[in-house]
Amino acid sequence: MSSTAPDARRPLSSTPVLRTALVWGGIVTVVLLVIGAVVGFLIGGAPGLGSALAGVAVSAIFLAVTATSILVANRWYGDALYVPIFFGIVLGGWLLKLVLFIVAIAVLRGQDWVDLVVFYVALVVSVLASLAVDVVVLMKMRVPSASDVTLPTDPEVGDRRA
Template sequence: MSRPDETPAAKPVRKVVSSEAATALFRRALRDVLLFLAAVTVVGVVLGAIFAGTRGVWGALLGAAVALVFSGTTVWSMWRSSHSSPAAMLGIVAGSWLAKMVVLVVALVALQGQDFYSKPVFLAVVLVGVLGSVALDTINYQRARIPYVEPQ
């Protein structure tokens, strides 16, 4: 119960996450992931060529493509669904995850038994690309300035 000499403080009003702040977060995260994967691709191609020749180049290119599908679609699906209801966002993100798994299985089955690419280079580029992208997403999320509530 408030005392008569107190004035009520302005109460914050809950509303949907600030669209500008969320858009800035996802735009920055997607840009950082794309730049990081471009750098991983270049380094992977150079190191793959040095250690495994043409097979290493193909392994690096395929690994970078898989890492891009995994990392890029996650950020993109979250960005596109950030203004939706939580249930819709869950459906979109889970659906994109399922689609990525199907694409990965199809790609691995198609590449099984092929000898035109280096499997160790492929695996190294995928691991570095995906783990680095997760680290970048985490850093971008921690640095984001998205308010929980906004005053009227």
């Protein structure tokens, strides 16, 4: 094993952070779905209810795609083609999200049951809540500043100068 080859058996330090963000994001999404359903129904009746649920669901799905694509791409860690595979998967996920978001907005905008104001507010609140979850998770996780590296004089491996 060369001194620059990563240890493919050890998970990347970003994996627990992304998994925790997805779990807490899912919990927050469920809470927002319930709150959005109640508030949306009180404000706009059945169209408000459907619009709030659609806004929260669209936001949750699209925000989870990035973390999920990174987790999937990290499975190739240690492979010689890890970097192009990683960026291909993540960039492909972003492009897919962009196209699907435009299609979702175009389709939902023309529906009679959609209250655009309730949909927009639910979407924005869900995005802000997801960003808050990401910030809290990143601040609370204990990840070393220099992670996923193996030093050339690692005591477990021995001195590699020979």
